[in-house]
Amino acid sequence: MPDISTPNLDYGNMIEAWDINDALMGGTLYMRTLGKAYLPKWPNEEEEAYKHRLSVATLLPAYEETISQNVGRVFAEPVKMSDETPDQIVNYAKNFDLAGNRLDVWAQEFFRLASQYGLAHALVDYPRVDTQKTRTKAQEKASGARPYATLINPRQVIGWESAAVDGRVILTELRIKEVVIEKSGDFGQKKVEQIRYMTPGKVQIYRKSTGDDGAITWALHDEWSTSRQDITLVTFYTKRTGFMCGSPPLMNLAMLNIKHWQSQSEQDNILHVARVPILSVYGLAEGQELTIGSASAMRFDNRQLQGIEYTEHTGASVDSGKESLADLEQQMRQAGAKLLRAENTSTKSVDQTNEERMQEHSPLYTMANSLEDALDNILQVMAEWLGLPDGGNVDVRTELEAAEQSINAPAALAIQSLRAGGDIRQVDAVRALQSLRIIDPDAKPEAIIDELNNPPPNMIGGKNGNGKQPTE
Numbered sequence: 001m002p003d004i005s006t007p008n009l010d011y012g013n014m015i016e017a018w019d020i021n022d023a024l025m026g027g028t029l030y031m032r033t034l035g036k037a038y039l040p041k042w043p044n045e046e047e048e049a050y051k052h053r054l055s056v057a058t059l060l061p062a063y064e065e066t067i068s069q070n071v072g073r074v075f076a077e078p079v080k081m082s083d084e085t086p087d088q089i090v091n092y093a094k095n096f097d098l099a100g101n102r103l104d105v106w107a108q109e110f111f112r113l114a115s116q117y118g119l120a121h122a123l124v125d126y127p128r129v130d131t132q133k134t135r136t137k138a139q140e141k142a143s144g145a146r147p148y149a150t151l152i153n154p155r156q157v158i159g160w161e162s163a164a165v166d167g168r169v170i171l172t173e174l175r176i177k178e179v180v181i182e183k184s185g186d187f188g189q190k191k192v193e194q195i196r197y198m199t200p201g202k203v204q205i206y207r208k209s210t211g212d213d214g215a216i217t218w219a220l221h222d223e224w225s226t227s228r229q230d231i232t233l234v235t236f237y238t239k240r241t242g243f244m245c246g247s248p249p250l251m252n253l254a255m256l257n258i259k260h261w262q263s264q265s266e267q268d269n270i271l272h273v274a275r276v277p278i279l280s281v282y283g284l285a286e287g288q289e290l291t292i293g294s295a296s297a298m299r300f301d302n303r304q305l306q307g308i309e310y311t312e313h314t315g316a317s318v319d320s321g322k323e324s325l326a327d328l329e330q331q332m333r334q335a336g337a338k339l340l341r342a343e344n345t346s347t348k349s350v351d352q353t354n355e356e357r358m359q360e361h362s363p364l365y366t367m368a369n370s371l372e373d374a375l376d377n378i379l380q381v382m383a384e385w386l387g388l389p390d391g392g393n394v395d396v397r398t399e400l401e402a403a404e405q406s407i408n409a410p411a412a413l414a415i416q417s418l419r420a421g422g423d424i425r426q427v428d429a430v431r432a433l434q435s436l437r438i439i440d441p442d443a444k445p446e447a448i449i450d451e452l453n454n455p456p457p458n459m460i461g462g463k464n465g466n467g468k469q470p471t472e
Contacts, residue, residue: 004195004206004218005176007158010245014118017153017247020254024063031059031261038258039265040199057265063257066250067115072107074368077397079104079375082442088146089382098148100258103375107396110153110236111371118239118246122374123176123234130225134301147385149378152176153235158195160244160411169243171231174198194221200229232381236374238367249363368398393442407438 023034031038032054039057041050059271081090083105091101101109113120127145160177176196195218197204207221239249248254372394379391411431419429430448433439439448 004197005158005177008160010242011158014154014245014247017251018117020251021063021248024059024061024254025116027061027064028057028059032057039262053265054192059261060257060264062260063250063254066253067112070115070364073399074371074396075104075108078398079107080395080397082393082395084390085379086383086388086390088386089389089391092146092148092382096149097151098146102396106151107371107394108150108374110374111367113151113153114236114238114246114367114371115250116248117238118152118241118248119154119235119244121154121157122234122236122378123150123152124148124234124378124385125150126226126385147382149382154246158183158246161424162243164432171233172199174231174233198231200231201226222451228384234374234377234381236371244259249367274425276441278284282442315465365398368396372396395442411436413439 037112039054096103096106110120126147156177158177161173162169163172180192181189182192203223205222206218207215211217211218237246239247241247375394383391413430415432418424426449427445430445434441
């Protein structure tokens with residue numbers, strides 16, 4: 001019978017792909033513990049032989065390294081907060097999750113999780129305040145209470161309900177499965193499994209309990225009210241398949257990596273067999289024994305009827321296996337394994353190189369833009385906790401953006417010429433210059449125009465704003 005621990009149907013649909021991700025991210029040792037799930041036993045293969053084959057199998061970490069490199073490409077430079085970001089939130093960025101992690105570090109892990117699972121969650125929370133001891137905002141601030149962000153692995157979010165309000169889909173219920181560590185005895189510890197059930201304005205904690213009949217049930221352990229009438233969960237998608245649903249964006253690479261794990265094991269096994277020649281002896285009399293060794297000799301009467309020889313593998317199947325692995329690695333390169341990409345020494349123009357890099361990274365840039373939006377939403381929720389109107393913005397500088405530091409002079413001159421000829425509006429010119437990163441892309445065009453049209457007075461040398469002496 002369904003209870004509070006029963007996952008949504010959509011949750012179950014995502015588990016299979018997530019299991020593959022977790023297996024590959026666990027590396028060689030974890031893949032070995034999973035055994036036959038990803039390395040099947042051959043027909044008629046003895047159990048001991050399979051265990052030995054499994055114990056020496058190794059995983060090429062193409063999937064894991066590709067994700068790590070993509071994280072590095074997105075975070076080519078430190079995350080930058082806009083000038084409009086409130087000072088309080090800028091200060092919170094030094095310890096963004098109240099666990100000692102800066103915004104840069106926290107955002108990288110946020111992106112890494114979403115790169116693996118297709119989505120990642122951040123719960124913007126506020127510490128519980130003792131209303132008996134804290135009666136005013138000043139006392140609350142003095143206690144050190146402040147909003148913070150907590151990473152939520154998609155596996156933890158087992159259930160949710162939503163509703164459409166004013167054209168937007170919002171959460172109305174949320175269930176998060178978590179494990180907390182509690183003290184047990186004087187020096188021991190124990191893991192306690194619990195479910196956090198959240199609704200607008202309320203949080204309930206359910207824990208497992210065992211009834212008199214031995215049946216396991218979930219009972220209410222704790223509950224409290226919150227000041228917000230919404231669920232402050234921010235979800236970041238890298239490959240969205242539905243509301244609160246996603247799929248690993250590099251699943252094709254993951255499947256090829258699993259295939260490589262299996263094929264590599266077979267290749268290692270055949271190499272082991274091929275390297276050992278088989279000794280064949282013919283023409284022995286019944287019951288006759290031979291001693292084989294460096295300090296012994298053998299005597300035969302008829303070279304035509306008696307003899308000894310080694311039978312060796314031709315190596316044809318070994319070469320076929322080697323070619324198959326090379327083909328797999330090429331497919332993984334095409335599926336996103338940047339680490340395995342072969343060097344291309346052909347000569348290309350600068351424009352062609354830049355265009356290819358843009359095409360290669362464009363999905364990654366889309367993810368980076370989505371990450372900026374998610375981080376902006378987190379800052380906004382923090383600002384609302386503090387009673388501030390705006391939380392500011394975050395700028396994530398990707399690898400290509402960081403590399404393109406030089407000004408595109410022809411494009412800038414073309415914009416200036418169009419503006420001087422009256423063919424484009426001033427706001428359009430500003431936006432175009434922002435796209436070239438000549439003007440801060442996070443600044444508001446209207447504020448830039450106002451600053452350009454109303455420059456601050458120049459108080460140096462008695463000159464006015466245009467550098468000339470004022471007339472009498």
